Amino acid sequence: MRPINGDDVTEAVAGCAATLRAAVDRDWRAVRAGRVEWDCHTTAVHVADDLIAYAANLAGRAQDAYVPFELTLDEGTDNAGLLHVIETTGALLAAAVRTAPPGTRGFHPYPFRSADAEGFAAMGIAEVLLHTHDMAEGLGIAYEPPAELVTSLLACLFPHVQPGPAPWPTLLWATGRGELPGRAPVTEWRWNNNLVIPAERVTLTGLRPAAAKDLRLGGDGGFEWIASGPYEGTRDAAGMLLKAYEAGVHRPEFGVFALVRQEDGRAIGGIGFHGVPDEDGRVEIGYDLVEGARGQGYATEALCALADWALARDDVGSLFATVERGNTASQAVVTRAGFTRVSDEGAEFAYELRR
Known part of the structure; x- marks a missing residue:
């Protein structure tokens, strides 16, 4: 494991786009995203919205709440355009992480009301990896992110979770998306930024x-x-x-x-x-x-x-x-x-x- 950085955000987003591009001609609104309640289109918009929100809160040094704006797609944006939005918002988060001065923190509600550049990078990566899994599961596409990236993500955002025999099944279990031998199912979960x-x-x-x-x-x-x-x-x-x-x-x-x-x-x-x-x-x-x-x-x-x-x-x-x-x-x-x-x-x- 190692600290999370902007390059990791770029890697995670690239993996997401490459995976979902294989189903870009499908109707994402008609397919549920794995175990979540949203369809794949709504889930993809959520990913882009989180990426830009994290970039804004870090770059804007938000203190008590999210920067007050929302992502809105142009009417008629297709799946290819939506993937472009995810890539763009991911690039913005990566840039915000790379350029944030040491010690910079911005608002995030859980659990200690703030996060630093590494925390925002990790949260963005978590949104990308987990929801790409959800969408890929719904669309019937194989997906597994790099083990080293997941290992570092677990140590950063889930320091309360004991590492498992393999990082990806451990992250899926820790977020209620899978089973892990010898461990009880997870029904509620939160990640942890540093205090x-x-x-x-x-x-x-x-x-x-x-x-x-x-x-x-x-x-x-x-x-x-x-x-x-x-x-x-x-x-x-x-x-x-x-x-x-x-x-x-x-x-x-x-x-x-x-x-x-x-x-x-x-x-x-x-x-x-x-x-x-x-x-x-x-x-x-x-x-x-x-x-x-x-x-x-x-x-x-x-x-x-x-x-x-x-x-x-x-x-x-x-x-x-x-x-x-x-x-x-x-x-x-x-x-x-x-x-x-x-x-x-x-x-x-x-x-x-x-x-």
């Missing part, structure tokens, strides 16, 4: 599995780091995230975040959870900073922001952190963030912050 939590001077940017994999293997995770970054603790945390994803127990909102400095867009550290809350609503938290960013209050600011976000949830009642006895700087961080020392036995102090 971003703003603070005063830094932004906590949720890591996707592909970014976590890159960090664990020694890469930069798609971020521009200040000198000597990222710190080893961030790489270890990324490895924990990757293992959770592969085991099917990863919950993106309780994952790992890169700390991105707002003044220059550079990453300065990491923060996150050691897992999901236990049955008592208790969850452990950890953090680190690159040396060049220490002593400036960034860790305290990030910890306060993450704590506020977590303790506002119904499933979190308390946060827990451990700090080495000799790490007085980190002890000061958790204290300033409101944590109370609850244990001083062994090589580490334990701290807790309750709702």
